[in-house]
Amino acid sequence: MNNYYFDNAATSWPKPESVYKSAENQMRNMFGNPGRSGHTRTLDADRLLYKTREALAKLFNVKDPARIVFTLNATDSLNIALKGFLTKGSHVINTAMDHNSVLRPLGRLIKDGIITTSTIPCSKTGVPDLGVLESSYIPETKLLIINHASNVTGTIAPLEDMISSAHRHNVKVLVDAAQTAGTRNINVEETGIDMLAFTGHKGLLGPTGTGGLYVKPGIDLKPLREGGTGSQSELDIHPESMPERLEAGTMNSSGLAGLSEGVNYILETGIDNIINHEHQLREYLLKKIIDLPGVNIFGPSAEDESSCIISITIDNADCGEIGYILESNYKILCRTGLHCAPLAHKAIGTFPEGTIRFSPGVFTQKENIDYLVDALKEILNMINN
Ligand SMILES: Cc1ncc(COP(=O)(O)O)c(C=O)c1O
Known part of the structure; x- marks a missing residue:
């Protein structure tokens, strides 16, 4: 099949050969339910997940891989971040380049009377107006959402300037890296990103149904989902430690096995x-x-x-x-x-x-x-x- 595929911003194709092979190998040979039983197939699956977390931590320069949780996609990550972080009365600043995966959860929280927002206008080429940003903070502002790259124009937001602006006002930053994870340098420790939402199936070259959220130490998100984790089963409430805090139920192990190889391909290619x-x-x-x-x-x-x-x-x-x-x-x-x-x-x-x-x-x-x-x-x- 000839490569006349010009829709990589929707989902990347083809994937590196190792991604297909790894997803299949997980299903055939490393099929245990990670974190659940003590047998060898489970331990293999456990190791595989840890390896994937480590590869992502290396790519994004995250010190502690346990601060990266696996999700379904960027939409899921953004929902977990927004609904787990914002509380009644919070004010949020976002930009006009935002995707519906930011706009719609915000819309729901506005409709339910929980938050208010200010949306920063963007230029004809998609650049957010930093002057308007500076004048948008109010005492209730808790979060700035940065669309790292627009899926409409490709415009890259001035990440460092926006993060320092938010931090000067004691406001946390959530970066939507759906279009940049795997295709731009993202250095979490150096830039001070508080939360990073990414998807696995675009620039990271992994399968659909994979994604993740980095959460900085000190930020304790209220989980959207609670249930089995395989750990601390005697507790009647969901464990508070990361990554289990935000990961309930059986993981997408075959997808994550593929993602691990997508990330390795990027690390090897540079x-x-x-x-x-x-x-x-x-x-x-x-x-x-x-x-x-x-x-x-x-x-x-x-x-x-x-x-x-x-x-x-x-x-x-x-x-x-x-x-x-x-x-x-x-x-x-x-x-x-x-x-x-x-x-x-x-x-x-x-x-x-x-x-x-x-x-x-x-x-x-x-x-x-x-x-x-x-x-x-x-x-x-x-x-x-
Ligand atoms: C900027 C941006 N944010 C979020 C998303 C949502 O990603 P996903 O569909 O993987 O949840 C996309 C997908 O196109 C996007 O382009």
């Missing part, structure tokens, strides 16, 4: 090499389409730092229809519409139609981009003649 490869692909694509008549490009310019996302519209054409033609005529897979981030489209001026989004990945080659550009040229000819 994040800087991944950033460099993806930067070149994005620049190459943008330079080839910038002068095409009728094509409008959104987000940072080709030279700017950005995650590997290119969002466009085409004059006199419906985004969904272009996506349909790309797949049916050329087998090219991309994403069209609002990408679960309505406020981001309002900020960049593409609401409610949305954009056509191309997201090359670590395994995309320049020849794949050439094929995409040729297809776009043919479609433009069709529209304009």
Whole structure:
């Protein structure tokens, strides 16, 4: 199968071969229920989970791997963080680039009368207004949510500046790293991130159904789920120690076995090499389409730092229809519409139609981009003649 897959921001494909093999090997050979029984298959599964936590801790520079809990995906991590941290009367600051996995839990907490929020506006290229951020803190502000990279434009938020701003005001920081885990350098200890929500199936190259949340020591989240952990079974309430505190029920061991190999692949390849490869692909694509008549490009310019996302519209054409033609005529897979981030489209001026989004990945080659550009040229000819 040719790699005409330009939807890595939704989920990455292909995965490294070791990811497929490891997930299968877990199911076939390391199948015990981690933390539950004392037999060898369980101990193997235990070790596998610990190895995955350690690999993630290494990638994000987290001192204590036990502060990373496994979740279903970034949405799950964000829900655990928001609903476990915020209490009645809390004020939250977020930005217009946020994904619905932030906006909707916040919306629920607002509707239930628990929190209030201030949403920082963003520029046409998706950069949050730091002046507005500075004037948004009130005594009740407990949390700043940072969208590390936009899934609509690829814009990278000024992470360090935003974290120091929040910490100057004694406010904790939750980073949504759904689009950056595995594709940008994230150094938890150095930047002082309080909570980091990530997903396993995008840049970390793991299977779907995997993700995680880092929680800084000193932050005790109220668990969303309670139940069996295999540890301290005599207690009538859920254990308070991490990671069990936020992990109830049987883990997705085969998914996490795959994730472990995805993270190892990234550690072996080197994040800087991944950033460099993806930067070149994005620049190459943008330079080839910038002068095409009728094509409008959104987000940072080709030279700017950005995650590997290119969002466009085409004059006199419906985004969904272009996506349909790309797949049916050329087998090219991309994403069209609002990408679960309505406020981001309002900020960049593409609401409610949305954009056509191309997201090359670590395994995309320049020849794949050439094929995409040729297809776009043919479609433009069709529209304009
Ligand atoms: C910025 C951002 N946050 C959160 C999510 C949610 O990730 P998941 O679907 O893995 O929960 C996504 C997914 O596209 C995203 O792009």
